[in-house]
Amino acid sequence: MRRRDTNSRRGFLKSTAATTAVTVLSRNAETEAAAEALAAPGPNDKVRIATIGMGIIGFIDTDCALKTPGVELVAAADLYEGRRTRVKEKYGDHVSTHVDYREILDRKDVDAVLLCVPDHWHSAMSIEAMKAGKPVYCEKPMVQTLAEGPDVINAQHETKAVFQVGSQFASSIVFDKLRDMIAAGAIGKVNVVEARYNRNSSLGAWQYTLPLDASPDTVDWDRFLGKAPKRPFDATRFFRWRNYQDYGTAVAGDLFVHLLTAIHHATGSHGPTKVAAMGGLRYWDDGRDVYDAILSLLDYPATQAHPAFTVSLQCDFEDGGGDATSFRFIGDEGVISTDLDSLKLERKGISWPTAEQELKGYNSVQTFSKAQQEAIAAKLAKEPRKASARTAYSGPETFKPPAGYDPRYDHFVKFFTSVRKGDPVYEDAVFGYRAAAPALLCNASLYESKLINWDPVKMQVVG
Structure with a gap:
């Protein structure tokens, strides 16, 4: 996973002068301009997406993706008839709906797919989509079983596809x-x-x-x-x-x-x-x-x-x-x-006792003989006190x-930037x-x- 480009929409969050005050940031004009610079498409740079799996996260991810400038929903797939109906009710009749996700992978007008399906379908659909030449945003976890992980990694390496896992904390x-x-x-x-x-x-x-x-x-x-x-x-x-x-x-x-x-x-x-x-x-x-x-x-x-x-x-x-x-x-x-x-x-930081605390506090010294207590007191009087080494923060x-x-929005901004520009994805396989x-x-x-x-x-x- 590469570090975020410092020219991204979060560039305004660089550390400023030393302070202990509360840092509160607002989405002012400068911030919005940075977001537009990162995400705004050119005249022929619209990204047409399809969402496979229109459950709870399917709708949430689709709504968030559509907030990114230049993104358009053209198709969706789900195995339940009622959710396919809801897609058209919410996004319009022009959005094509499918039962078989492979029909979406065959479409030439789909530039990227969001995979919001049950976990046991993640690896298979991810690999098929990458081999079909589609950039993939796959909801977490990337795989259902350990054995599936290397296959997804190999598919991304072999196809050089844009493949990003949808765990938005990575972009927060x-x-x-x-x-x-x-x-x-x-x-x-x-x-x-x-x-x-x-x-x-x-x-x-x-x-x-x-x-x-x-x-x-x-x-x-x-x-x-x-x-x-x-x-x-x-x-x-x-x-x-x-x-x-x-x-x-x-x-x-x-x-x-x-x-x-x-x-x-x-x-x-x-x-x-x-x-x-x-x-x-x-x-x-x-x-x-x-x-x-x-x-x-x-x-x-x-x-x-x-x-x-x-x-x-x-x-x-x-x-x-x-x-x-x-x-x-x-x-x-x-x-x-x-x-x-x-x-x-x-x-x-780590605390060290004073001489008084070591002699009379919750410590073993008071259980020793008077002679030992006096000897330890004399020794402590001659020694420098320990102090924790502190980083100069x-x-x-x-x-x-x-x-x-919303970190989910930032995660999608990063994904669609990779789709448009071919940049390395932020959370790869x-x-x-x-x-x-x-x-x-x-x-x-x-x-x-x-x-x-x-x-x-x-x-x-x-x-």
């Missing part, structure tokens, strides 16, 4: 700023990262509403199954596919991949070498065969990009305190916390993106796999009750 200015703060020594050496993505509602736990007309007549069930095991029509499985291992990647594949994308972007890491996870089905016992709560530990080795650190990931669909996504990047000199809407730096301590900021693989390993660790070793450079299981 919040994590850009966090990355820059870490690189500037704001928290010293990172040693632990804590991240959580919790929910507390039925819809958040994937109990989506089923249409009243769902039937084999309105849903192409056999096409949906694809490589998955054959079974009779089941509307719940079709519309709530994330709840089943046959089609989805469970909580980790859906949400941990976001957390890992952000962590890898902020630290420059390729991934962990050890993965362990525990969890289970604790509340949403509705027939699903995936868990609804998981805790994972991932160990990251020291590299040229970063020191060794350990990651703690949590996802709890029954968080009675409320749904929340947050990170804490912890170093020996400070902590950066974010809830995605803002960043906060606290710099306290003088940057901002807080950061807040513009009101209404290698980066996408390195974010997806540890999430899938969390599933494997939980299901198999074992620690898993991973080589993040070669991208393969060890042992």
Whole structure:
């Protein structure tokens, strides 16, 4: 994954003079001009897109993509009749709708495709689309299984296609700023990262509403199954596919991949070498065969990009305190916390006791004989006191993106710039796999009750 071009629409977010004041940015005329300079097409530079899979994310991604200047929707595909109808209701009768996604790949008027389909279709459709010469924006996780990752990577390398994974945290200015703060020594050496993505509602736990007309007549069930095991029509499985291992990647594949994308972007890491996870089905016992709560530990080795650190990931669909996504990047000199809407730096560092605290505080000295206490006191009086080495950081301590900021839009801006200009994509297949693989390993660790070793450079299981 290459670093963002400093001439992009986020160039105005460069670090300014040292300050501890709150940084608040607005989308003023200069900012909008930068966005237009990045995304505005020439007279013959319109990008015509087609979205394959018009579920929740399909509509969200399409709406966001269409906000990018010069992008036009010409076709969409979905296996449910009602969603094909909704496409025309929302975007117009001129938008062609299809059941078979291959018809879209054959169209000459489709310049790029958005893949917003169930996870078990990601790799196959991505590879077919790239071989058909279509730039691809594929929703996360990039693959459903570890074995599929190398095939997608090879397809991108062989076809040299524009292929970007849709995990928008990779393009977030919040994590850009966090990355820059870490690189500037704001928290010293990172040693632990804590991240959580919790929910507390039925819809958040994937109990989506089923249409009243769902039937084999309105849903192409056999096409949906694809490589998955054959079974009779089941509307719940079709519309709530994330709840089943046959089609989805469970909580980790859906949400941990976001957390890992952000962590890898902020630290420059390729991934962990050890993965362990525990969890289970604790509340949403509705027939699903995936868990609804998981805790994972991932160990990251020291590299040229970063020191060794350990990651703690949590996802709890029954968080009675409320749904929340947050990170804490912890170093020996400070902590950066974010809830995605803002960043906060606290710099306290490692503390060392005064002579008085060492002699009379919560320490072992008072348990020694009086002679030893006096000897230690005399020794301490002659020694210089220890103090933590502090990085010379003088940057901002807080950061807040513009009101209404949407990293998904930035992610699409980057994608369509690559489509138009042939620039390297921001989140390519290698980066996408390195974010997806540890999430899938969390599933494997939980299901198999074992620690898993991973080589993040070669991208393969060890042992």
